[in-house]
Amino acid sequence: MQTSFIDGDLVYRQHIFDVPLDYTKPNAQTISVFAREVVDLARQHDELPWLVYFQGGPGFPSPRPDSRSGWLKRALQQYRVLLLDQRGTGNSTVISHQTLAHMSPAEQATYLGHFRADSIVRDAEIIREKLGVKQWATLGQSFGGFCSLTYLSFFPQSVSRAYITGGVPSLTRHADEVYQATYQRVQDKNEAFFAQFPAAQAQCQKIADYLQDNDVRLPNGQRFTVEQFQMIGINLGRSGANLPMYYLLEDAFVDANGQETLSYAFLNAMLAEQSYQTNPIYAILHESIYCQQSASNWSAHRVRNSFPSFNYQKGDTFYFTGEMVFPWMFDQFDCLKPLQKAANLLAERTDWADLYDVDALAKNTVPVACAVYAEDMYVEMQYSLETLKAIPNSKAWITNEYEHNGLRADGERILDKLIQMADGVANLP
Template sequence: MVYLQGGPGFGSPVPQDFALTNTVLDRGYQMLYLDSRGTGMSSPVTASTLAMLGDEYRQADYLKLFRADSIVKDLEAVRKTLTADFPSHLKRWSIVGHDFGGFCVLTYLSFYPEGLLEAFTLGGLPPISRTPDQVYAATYKKVMDRNRVYYMKYPEDIEAIQNLCFHIKSKSGLPLPSGGVLTVRGLLTLGRHFGIYGGLDFVHDLILRAKSDLARFQFITRPTLTALERAVSIDDNVIYAILQEATYCQRVASNWSADRVGCSLKEYQWLKGSPKSASVIREGPLFFSGEMIYPFLFETFPELEKLAIVADLIAKFPDWPNLYNEWQLAQNTVALYAATYVDDMYVDYELAQGTVKLVNNCRQLITNTLFPNALYSQPGEVLKLLFELRDDSID
């Protein structure tokens, strides 16, 4: 069995520290973890490694080769190499994809189904026939729902966040320990954590620490700034920053879709620029964004700043090849077992159901009691249910 990590742009976990490993080994599988191209130990992509290629146009062309279609080509090459001497009935393998890894699973099923014995996804059924704008229109709704839950749980944070934003605005941004600047808009990207188990509490803890600092010292201390930086910075994951919207592109440019869609919503007018006055900050609860990438991130974080032109070239590229073959998926014969989370903030549930209708031989585990990071936060429960679905013991 091969594990495909979420992302895009994240390497595989350390096998011995990952709950999936023992579960799979106990079921008689051999387990293979691969760092997909550009991640982990697979020639990691950074501003420095990209600069070795030449100008921004060469760098952008290189990054176009890091989507799911290229990843599954790599997987097929590895499979064929590893099984070259195997008898024909043992040449196929099983795959399991988490989040973006599930997107790769559907790409694999589209173009190389002959290499697969069975497939599993955990929160990773991609919106196959949707444009980036349609995807973000749906996910913003879920993000706003999570904001309302957050402020219902922590109503005192309405004022605390307003005060913190006012402080950041008054200082024209806060210098971060590793470089870059924490702006009001940067702070409000903390909402990307709202979709995981414990995410609301994680953000609240950061706000509480900042609130305490301001009350005692009238500034934010270095330990708190470090914690905030770790929570908002994506400097170590440039593939995630540059190619996230491209994961939804087929024959269309994203044109900074999340930014455009967000700017059309009254809750996200802060995307248009830093608040002009304190009264704007005080108008009501400030809504956090979710798993969205914005152009301003390439102005405030040092690693991303070096890649701003590259990111813009990628955002405006219109000729992305198809990632899925709907005709092939409609006649799919490889068993697909999908764990689908009703309250998924990252992969919209309704859009995922649209995909299920397009894929033959797909069985779902649908739950509203687990979050998208269940493989990490509650692995025993989600894996038990997923394998029961495979073993046909749920009914």
């Protein structure tokens, strides 16, 4: 199925593809995967090379562009771009508490097990073949970079260039090692935030104490807890987030008939931060992106015990957490509660397939250009460099100019630099 429209000087074509749910059973159940093609109106009939974009996450759809801007502006100078809604997201067959409600927990766990990077890149490969594309470039942001290396592992002959921003994973390290590093980075970001806004520490303690002493409800009726409040620290790893976050804290309380209480505006903003409600793949499968023949067993939850400063008690210094997911989320978040048993089954699963072929990557011939952010809160720089050292024809731009969301903040410049880097690798004798 294909539809199209024109907006300004861009042509948008919508594609829907049927793909196997389980690639070990290609003739059994199928799901739909949606992808949006974007091309310069003046060049829509030209034989342009393709670039497929892998979104960060996991569990979030591709961008919905409304203009020629950011990284897309640079890409459209030479590419026909495909924005892939990874399986389970956006206009692809959706994963939510609603769509899984008819399944038993065991059925849910089995079904969800097919929504990792190994299946995502196989979807992309089927789409490439159906579009009649010989090779295409990949652009992977964050988790999308993980997908890019999975693609290079499985289908290197299908990739002409690989551009990665903030998303070069360890190929072999267990989730526990990843979170040991991540907690330290999150602690560093906390200290930088509270150094910049000294008054915020007392305000955060005041909010946390209020939540411990009172039954506070979010607009959806869900009880709001200290643990949930700490999770907005995921924003600390994004450029330009600190000041808005401070302003949000500053206005947290309101006087209601002589009594100080958390304002509806603040609570509504807190609910808006809980994307786990609408995008449960992130909560359910986040730790599995590090799992190969091993279980996560709620890694971030276990490793947190090595960092007691994140377990707030009255009188303690307050620390936000980051992008970690925890088992208690499935007790507290309304839209995750129906998926609790399935999430536990997946956390205990030990037979996850390999996501990377280390031997194949060691023989890589595809130019790989990566933006590695020196102060990245989500992806450990040393692990990224360790990986790239093992992949021939890869090149890293190590920079502290940007946070993890550099592609969103200054995408045109970043992609331009990566394209130049990859061309340089390709032209090496």
